[in-house]
Every structure is written in structure tokens, then in C-alpha cells.
Amino acid sequence: MTAYPNEKELVERAKTDPEAFGILYQRYVSKIYTYIYYRTGNQHDAEDLTAKVFHQALNHIGRYKDKGHPFSAWLYRIAHNLVANWHRDQKKRQTVALEDTNLYSGEKTNPYHNTVKNEETAILLEAIQKLPAVRQQLLILKFIDGLSNAEIGEILNRSEGAVKSLYHRTLVSLKGLLADYPELIEPLENSYDH
Numbered sequence: 001m002t003a004y005p006n007e008k009e010l011v012e013r014a015k016t017d018p019e020a021f022g023i024l025y026q027r028y029v030s031k032i033y034t035y036i037y038y039r040t041g042n043q044h045d046a047e048d049l050t051a052k053v054f055h056q057a058l059n060h061i062g063r064y065k066d067k068g069h070p071f072s073a074w075l076y077r078i079a080h081n082l083v084a085n086w087h088r089d090q091k092k093r094q095t096v097a098l099e100d101t102n103l104y105s106g107e108k109t110n111p112y113h114n115t116v117k118n119e120e121t122a123i124l125l126e127a128i129q130k131l132p133a134v135r136q137q138l139l140i141l142k143f144i145d146g147l148s149n150a151e152i153g154e155i156l157n158r159s160e161g162a163v164k165s166l167y168h169r170t171l172v173s174l175k176g177l178l179a180d181y182p183e184l185i186e187p188l189e190n191s192y193d194h
Contacts, residue, residue: 010024014061021057032054033050038144039133049083077155138170
């Protein structure tokens with residue numbers, strides 16, 4: 001495999017070289033899949049939509065223009081659009097089945113503790129799914145993909161300050177939805193400035 005000194009060169013090369021596109025695919029497929037999975041709550045649909053993201057990216061990479069944002073921002077926008085279309089086609093929101101989630105690292109824990117954590121996770125996911133799509137996207141990018149506010153801003157095409165503001169408004173909405181469960185909102189509040 002050829003080494004590429006920077007992503008910009010790799011993307012340019014991928015316009016004509018399938019090996020270079022394969023490197024981009026390997027670099028981003030798990031992040032895109034994870035993003036889509038948390039937006040759809042369904043492994044099968046997430047796999048199908050992830051494949052479509054990279055199929056569209058491959059078909060349109062010749063028209064890709066570097067606008068100073070990371071290549072991943074372009075992939076996330078494609079994913080966002082496909083997920084939005086998927087939700088329109090579903091005509092109802094999907095939920096993440098607890099048995100499909102990998103909540104624990106495999107270490108043995110107290111069954112009571114596991115039950116409480118599963119219930120808390122279900123409550124939190126249900127509340128998040130009541131939020132508008134852009135706020136769901138923000139939470140996934142922040143907590144699942146671990147992106148900074150600046151990186152999220154590039155993907156959402158917003159300033160870092162606008163992302164912080166949206167995050168604050170999202171927390172206020174979640175507080176209302178989780179009024180009976182303040183312990184669930186606390187970890188989200190602690191990451192407000194990050």
C-alpha cells in the first residue's frame with residue numbers, strides 16, 4: 001500500500017485510484033457505521049446505509065472539492081442525508097433494542113447494576129429520539145464519535161460557538177424530557193465545555 005503524507009493528497013489520489021479510496025474507506029467506515037447505527041437503531045439498516053454512503057462517495061468523489069473541512073465532514077453529510085431519507089421512508093421512529101446494544105465491556109458486574117444501567121440507557125435513548133434530527137446528530141458526534149465542538153461544527157457547517165449554543169439548547173430540552181431522572185443528564189452537563 002502506498003503511503004500518503006496527508007489526507008488532501010489521499011483524497012485527490014482516490015479520484016482515480018481505487019486503492020486510495022480503499023484507504024479512505026478503511027479509515028472512516030466504522031465511524032460512519034456507528035453514526036448511522038445510532039440514528040437508525042437497526043444493525044441491518046445501518047450496514048445497508050453505510051454501504052450506500054461509500055457507494056455515493058465513490059460515485060461522486062470526482063466532484064469533491066476541498067473547502068477546508070476534513071473529508072469525513074463530506075461523508076457525514078452524505079450519511080445524514082441518507083438517514084433523513086430513511087426516516088422519511090420508515091414513517092415512524094425506530095428504537096434501539098437493548099439486546100442489540102453493547103453496553104458493557106464484558107466484565108462481570110452485579111445483575112442489579114446491569115438492569116439499572118439498561119433501564120437508564122433505554123430512558124436516555126428514548127428521550128434523545130424525541131429530539132430533532134440535528135440535535136440527535138450532535139449528541140452522536142459528541143458522545144459516540146468523540147468529536148470536539150470544532151470538528152462537529154465542520155460537519156454541521158456551523159461555527160464552534162453555534163455548536164456550543166445548540167448543545168446548550170439540547171441539554172435544556174433533555175432536562176425537560178428527563179425531569180424525573182436528573183442523574184442521566186449530569187454526565188452530559190459535565191462535558192458542556194469540551
